[in-house]
Every structure is written in structure tokens, then in C-alpha cells.
Amino acid sequence: MAVRKKSDFPVSEIRRFIEPGPIVLVSSQHKGERNIMTMGWHMVMSFEPSLIGCYVWNQNHSHELIRKSRQCVINVPTSTMADTVVGIGNTSGRDIDKFQHFNLTATKAENVDVPMIGECHANLECRLVDGTLIRTYSVFVFEVVKAHAPKTPRTPKMLHYTGDGVFITSGPTRNLRKKFRPEKL
Amino acid sequence: MAVRKKSDFPVSEIRRFIEPGPIVLVSSQHKGERNIMTMGWHMVMSFEPSLIGCYVWNQNHSHELIRKSRQCVINVPTSTMADTVVGIGNTSGRDIDKFQHFNLTATKAENVDVPMIGECHANLECRLVDGTLIRTYSVFVFEVVKAHAPKTPRTPKMLHYTGDGVFITSGPTRNLRKKFRPEKL
Numbered sequence: 127m128a129v130r131k132k133s134d135f136p137v138s139e140i141r142r143f144i145e146p147g148p149i150v151l152v153s154s155q156h157k158g159e160r161n162i163m164t165m166g167w168h169m170v171m172s173f174e175p176s177l178i179g180c181y182v183w184n185q186n187h188s189h190e191l192i193r194k195s196r197q198c199v200i201n202v203p204t205s206t207m208a209d210t211v212v213g214i215g216n217t218s219g220r221d222i223d224k225f226q227h228f229n230l231t232a233t234k235a236e237n238v239d240v241p242m243i244g245e246c247h248a249n250l251e252c253r254l255v256d257g258t259l260i261r262t263y264s265v266f267v268f269e270v271v272k273a274h275a276p277k278t279p280r281t282p283k284m285l286h287y288t289g290d291g292v293f294i295t296s297g298p299t300r301n302l303r304k305k306f307r308p309e310k311l
Numbered sequence: 312m313a314v315r316k317k318s319d320f321p322v323s324e325i326r327r328f329i330e331p332g333p334i335v336l337v338s339s340q341h342k343g344e345r346n347i348m349t350m351g352w353h354m355v356m357s358f359e360p361s362l363i364g365c366y367v368w369n370q371n372h373s374h375e376l377i378r379k380s381r382q383c384v385i386n387v388p389t390s391t392m393a394d395t396v397v398g399i400g401n402t403s404g405r406d407i408d409k410f411q412h413f414n415l416t417a418t419k420a421e422n423v424d425v426p427m428i429g430e431c432h433a434n435l436e437c438r439l440v441d442g443t444l445i446r447t448y449s450v451f452v453f454e455v456v457k458a459h460a461p462k463t464p465r466t467p468k469m470l471h472y473t474g475d476g477v478f479i480t481s482g483p484t485r486n487l488r489k490k491f492r493p494e495k496l
Contacts, residue, residue, distance in 0.1 A: 139474065141473070141474050142473045142474050142475075145332065145351050145352065145471070145472055145473060145474065146332050146471035146472065146473055146479050147330065147331050147332010147333070147471060148332070166330050166355075167330065167354045167355045167356065168354055169352045169353055169354035169364060169366065170351075170352045170366070171352065171366060171448055171450065172448075177448075179354060179364065179448075179450070181354065181355070181356060205485075208485060208487060209487075209490070212487050212490045212491060213490075215491070215495055216490075216491065216492045216495055259444075263356055263357075263362075263364075263452075265356065265364070267448075280473075280477070281473050281477070281479060283482070284479075285485075286330070286331035286332060286471070286481070287330055287331065288326070288327045288330060288331055288465075288466050289324065289326050289327050289330065289496070290327075290488060290496055291486060291487050291488025291489070291490070291491045291496055292465070292466070292484060292485070292486050292487075292488065293484070293485045293486075293487060294331050294466060294469075294481045294482065294483075294484055294485075295482040295483050295484075295485060296471070296479045296481075296482050297468070297479065297480040297481050297482025297483070298479075298480050298482070299477060299478070299479055299480075300390075300393060300470075300477070300478045300479075300480060301476060301477050301478075302393060302394075302397050302476050302477070302478060303475060303476025303477065304476070305394070305397045305398075305401075305476070306397060306400070306401065306476045307401045310400055310401055311474070311475055311476055
């Protein structure tokens with residue numbers, strides 16, 4: 127796996143990566159400790175500001191790192207990273223440094239003090255803007271404050287988790303743009 | 312399109328359909344008026360109880376029907392229904408009865424007074440259990456109280472929306488079960 131070349135990407139358009147529902151890798155850092163977790167439960171909640179709701183179970187080691195630092199990076203892996211995704215889900219940041227263990231490149235974010243995963247297709251720098259749902263639902267509401275993605279492909283082949291160890295990979299794209307009413311796009 | 316034969320499906324396992332992030336069709340009914348909308352922003356929030364958070368914009372005609380009746384059905388369409396999905400997104404329940412217009416079969420739910428869409432792969436009967444996020448975020452927290460799905464295939468070919476009229480269809484399945492730690496499945 128190689129570090130991907132990316133450019134600045136409009137935060138209001140990151141639905142492209144999140145709305146299709148891929149498994150993502152969340153990186154976090156607090157007081158010198160860093161971690162990565164897999165996350166499958168998330169949703170777009172707004173374009174502007176660019177909001178994402180994320181479920182981070184309070185038993186995950188990342189939960190406290192994110193809650194205390196109030197920031198994270200959502201990294202979108204491609205289907206070629208399947209083994210790494212499973213490995214990250216199998217292990218705990220209590221025991222290992224996952225960047226080191228999985229040979230992932232920590233790249234520097236611009237607006238948060240959290241390492242991004244260079245090998246992922248897209249990196250979304252996030253700040254916690256609403257923590258009121260953490261206690262009840264383990265849901266963090268983040269604002270994407272900066273996004274990094276390559277110019278092409280428009281959408282990568284992603285992994286979608288279905289439980290029981292079974293993933294669906296992204297299949298063929300269908301462009302139905304001509305069938306949409308312009309105001310519905 | 313034919314009405315699909317389904318059986319009772321465990322509500323605690325509906326993540327199979329929702330977690331991969333497909334576009335879904337939400338049917339609703341209130342005081343004799345029924346409607347269908349497309350929905351792309353949703354997330355699993357719990358297995359037991361089986362909770363799903365859903366974004367239903369307050370400009371959607373369905374918003375008030377769901378808010379007032381406190382129930383809906385989340386119907387999971389397959390990729391063969393792409394034209395119908397786009398058509399439903401293009402039109403408003405203010406102008407037409409979408410079941411009739413799109414020649415969809417309204418089947419009877421067991422625990423909610425909302426018609427299900429027979430042609431869809433799975434039907435999840437939902438009750439609103441938390442309406443406190445509606446005003447701030449247009450987010451409804453539903454409990455799935457009953458689910459209907461065929462025994463096979465385990466997961467259908469679904470549609471995932473990426474914005475701009477472009478969908479990704481579900482591609483090949485990858486079973487990585489053997490690589491998971493048992494407690495992580």
C-alpha cells in the first residue's frame with residue numbers, strides 16, 4: 127500500500143464518501159497517545175456545515191481519546207485494505223500502536239492534532255461540535271473542517287460491512303444524473 | 312418487479328441491510344394519507360433494542376406524516392429498482408400517490424399502520440422512540456419492531472447514493488469471517 131496523493135476537497139461534498147456507507151478508519155490522538163478504530167455506524171447530517179454523526183462505543187479505546195481531545199480524522203479505506211481493516215478491528219489500542227503494527231503512514235492534518243492515515247483514499251479532519259448524545263447513544267456529532275482526497279477516481283472501491291465477517295465491496299457505478307430533476311441532485 | 316416472498320427476520324440482525332449504507336425507501340401513513348420518500352442518511356445505533364437514526368428533512372412531505380404518526384416502514388430496494396428509486400426522489404407526495412404512480416404493491420405491516428412496499432427486498436417496521444433530535448437535526452430515532460426479509464440471498468444487490476445522480480451498486484461479497492476474532496464478529 128502506498129501513501130496516496132491528495133488535494134484539498136470541498137467539505138460540503140464529502141457525502142460522496144460517507145453517504146454510501148463504507149466502513150471507515152477513525153484515527154485519534156490525546157496527550158501523546160494515538161489510535162485507530164474501525165467504524166461502520168455513521169451518517170451524514172448536513173452539507174453546510176458539513177456534519178457527520180458517528181457511533182463510537184464507550185468500550186472502544188478510542189472513545190475516551192476522541193471525547194477528551196474533541197477531534198478525530200475519518201479515513202476512508204479502499205477494498206484493497208480489507209486485511210488491514212479487519213486487523214484494526216481485531217486489536218485494541220490498549221495493547222499496540224496500530225500505525226506501527228499495521229505499517230500505516232501517519233500524515234499531518236492541518237486543523238486537528240490527529241495523525242491521518244496516508245494509505246486511505248480520503249481523510250476528513252473532524253471537530254466535535256455536539257457531545258450531548260455521547261452519554262445516551264454513544265453518538266458524536268462532528269463537523270468536517272478540512273478534507274483531503276485525490277481528484278480521481280470520483281469514488282473509490284470501498285468496503286461495506288454487513289456483520290458476521292462479511293463485507294460487500296463497491297460494484298459498478300450507475301450515473302442516473304439525466305433522470306434527476308435538477309433541483310433534486 | 313414482483314412482490315417478494317419474505318419471512319420473519321430477527322430485528323437484532325437488520326444491520327445486515329442498513330449498515331452497508333443503501334439508499335432506502337421510507338413509507339409512511341397518517342390519517343389516510345400515505346407516502347414514500349428516498350432516504351440516504353441513516354445509521355444503525357443499537358442492536359438490542361434495534362435502533363436506527365434517520366435524517367428526514369423538514370421540507371419532505373413525509374416529515375410531518377412520520378412525526379405525527381410516530382411510525383414508518385424502511386423498505387430496502389435492490390439495484391433493479393433504480394429507476395423507481397430516482398422517480399420517487401423526483402416527485403412529491405403533495406402531488407401524487409406514489410404507490411399508485413410507481414405501480415408498487417402496498418402490503419400490510421403487522422405492528423404499524425403503514426403500508427410496506429412488497430417489491431422491496433426487506434421491510435423494517437419502525438416506531439419513533441426518540442423525537443428530541445427532530446427539531447435540531449431532522450433526525451428521528453426509530454426502533455425496528457418487526458422485520459421481513461427473504462431467507463436468501465443473505466444480502467441483496469443494493470444501491471448506494473454518492474450525490475450528483477451517481478449511485479454505486481453492491482459488488483462482490485468478501486467473507487473474511489475466518490480472520491475475525493470470534494468476539495469481534
